Amino acid sequence: MNRRQHEAGQPIPAAEQGGCLADAIRPFHVMAILARARELESSGRSIVHLEIGEPDFPTPEPVAAAATRFLAGGQVRYTPAAGLPELRERIAAYYAERYGVAVAPQRIFLTPGASGALSLALAVALSPGRRVMLADPGYPCYSNFVRLYSGDPHAVPVGAEQDFQLNAALCRMHCGGDVPVAISASPSNPTGTVMRTGVLRELVEWFEAEGGILISDEIYHGLEYGGRAVSALEFGQHTFVVNSFSKYFGMTGWRLGWVVVPEAYAAAVERVAQNIFISAPTLSQYAALAAFSEESRAELERRRRAFEARRDFLWGELVKLGFGVPVAPSGAFYIYADCSAFAEDSAEFAARLLETAGVAVTPGKDFGAQSPERYLRFAYTADIPVLQEAVGRIRRFVTG
């Protein structure tokens, strides 16, 4: 046979034989920044990290305590594929309390992180080649996920005039000839912008009228600084809503997310979950029950205010320095700042900023093809004294 000759016992990886799914997945440019930052640090340089999309706060104490208590029981077995019934109910109650929306627990699926939630939603939303509209700039994993599932990611350029968010008119224009499918994200990574209520309402209603599929990524909900972010579920029950315990609830390493699905999809989603996850991490699910306690929520509100203060500080200072922040960063912990006053290429600027000033940020080109050379993403996942140090360094860098 030997159709595929190998030399010196080295098989030719399929990845090099013109095509595997993973080929479509592009590396993050920030990884090079991170690697270089670590190199500099290990040579003794001080680096301020504003590139990291992970809250710096520890797991809320009541959550860790709940995990410890559960562990003392000794049994950490699979949960049902859809998740612990009591946690599904607790999340349903959260939708009622926070958003005034009735969501049946049967529509809520616990997943290994929001990544798992996206997997479930895409598995029922996609067929091979189906277009998925994505805001550009946006979270880069979306397009990679879509390609992995043999879908066709379609970048929809969005700018300051759209608050860097999708809307119904844009989706009408870009949906192509098939069932319209989109992933929206509010608050957005990398821009920190929140979709206006009317825009979200129109978006949800348009998808519903078209019989399309909208996946609303709400993983930064709770981290909002200009009034409560509105959920897509407030405007209809036919949207997929992805959320997570990672960001607002401060549980990144616990790897626990959830997806709310339209009722008609619940059976299919459960089948997929049984096959591709078996279940979400058990201990994380028991721990997460405590994330809704009064004590936890008080702590999370203190953290939200701390993030808000950091945002106010960093936003103000960046603007004073001459960066452009065209839309208020009202959520998450990101500022997407225009650095074209200082450089023609933000990636080159980011590399020099790291090398010369010891400040790590993420270049715009990790987030799409829509003028990425103008932008840098600053993550305020560090405390104000650290942000002050960063600002001082940046000031000396751009004025020196």
Next chain:
Amino acid sequence: MNRRQHEAGQPIPAAEQGGCLADAIRPFHVMAILARARELESSGRSIVHLEIGEPDFPTPEPVAAAATRFLAGGQVRYTPAAGLPELRERIAAYYAERYGVAVAPQRIFLTPGASGALSLALAVALSPGRRVMLADPGYPCYSNFVRLYSGDPHAVPVGAEQDFQLNAALCRMHCGGDVPVAISASPSNPTGTVMRTGVLRELVEWFEAEGGILISDEIYHGLEYGGRAVSALEFGQHTFVVNSFSKYFGMTGWRLGWVVVPEAYAAAVERVAQNIFISAPTLSQYAALAAFSEESRAELERRRRAFEARRDFLWGELVKLGFGVPVAPSGAFYIYADCSAFAEDSAEFAARLLETAGVAVTPGKDFGAQSPERYLRFAYTADIPVLQEAVGRIRRFVTG
């Protein structure tokens, strides 16, 4: 626009518009058995569960203790996408100790369960439409995973004469015109059979010679009752090996697995992991470090011997009752028993066995199309007194 008219505000789910990826995923028949068993139990009936593919032992004490200690530190953050460096090293050492094989830690990726490991392997092994050979009978999630990634699962009928295992000759016959890809599993679910050393060696060498991709599922390694199971890595470094802390290490609910990848794929696999997982559960990774301690290994060996005693008992009793067990079930915790002496349709037999005798088992049709009507899978994930009760009930059922 309104290409997709919806009636009474009900959008037509894409799943009903002729095709989403999830359509290809079939439900497990055992779910109906489970649901009915629960119904019977809640009406007061006693049910013996031999359908469950989860060890009944709790998390080993040193593992739970390590998690508790780690929790006391309070920080449960993301780990690197590939996993904790010290755990990758510990697993590499395990390959050296147990199998006498040198595996670079850089080739080891921690994943959310073995399910996550399969995802990573398939993402680099597959392109749309690529055939993946699977033993029939076999673990049903394989074909569903392959379909979800737009591959083409290809059932290779295997019988007692092949120990219910793939081999090189079968793969040569079934590989089709493309890069040969297969998932093998030893010990096997549902048959509990272990691939002979020579057969595995030939299989590995054939795939290597063809520049194909073999994914060797070794998640039941450690649970073997006729000498150490041999790893595909003992015969070459170009196989993907999937393993897990769930079964032998008794850590199901912790959702932690790993995949060893050929060096040439490590970069692509890391890229995929960054995108689709971010990282495996952090606490589980710290806990798993303790799974290799002497104390844990001694406990795991006691459990292995307990499983062996259960196997000996149940195997012997089933054969005495007139079930056929054509190949020694030498691993995992399953016996795939031929019930054709009692019934023409094992699914119907399983339903009656549950209804009449209160014993839940899994019908063969969950595992493929190769004479499934002859077979039942018995899981000995229950202690000997429970197995005695089950055998008594089955005896009365088949003789009464």
